[in-house]
Amino acid sequence: MIRYLPYLIEAALLVYCLIDCIQTDVPRNLSKTTWVFVIILVPIAGGVAWLVAGRPEHRPARNVAWPSTQTAGFPEYERPRRSSPDDDPEFLAGMRASDDEHEKMLKDWEAQLRDREARLKDDPPPSA
Structure with missing residues (x-):
């Protein structure tokens, strides 16, 4: 052997x-x-x-081809740090505006649904 x-x-x-x-x-x-x-x-x-x-010769890549992989090519201890979105006032303001828009859209849909249900109660569909 x-x-x-x-x-x-x-x-x-x-x-x-x-x-x-x-x-x-x-x-x-x-x-x-x-x-x-x-x-x-x-x-x-x-x-x-x-x-x-x-x-x-292996050299760590510093140019990142895709923005979604901004930490590619960096060892864990050299990765660039990004701030959290929770700390960004502009991001939070945009989230609040988006939430207000969604709330308004949801209320409109609920009102449309109530109108349809009321019309169906008043005017039942024809039976075959």
């Missing part, structure tokens, strides 16, 4: 480095195709070379 361990490690390194290389957008020092051939043709040294000299 122990004699198969080096082959298992070599295969795991090959698979990991190959997948990592294929998923990388822009590798360092060589083209992606060259790195794939180096990893496959030079088994252990190619994988180690990829890990040391081929992987792109």
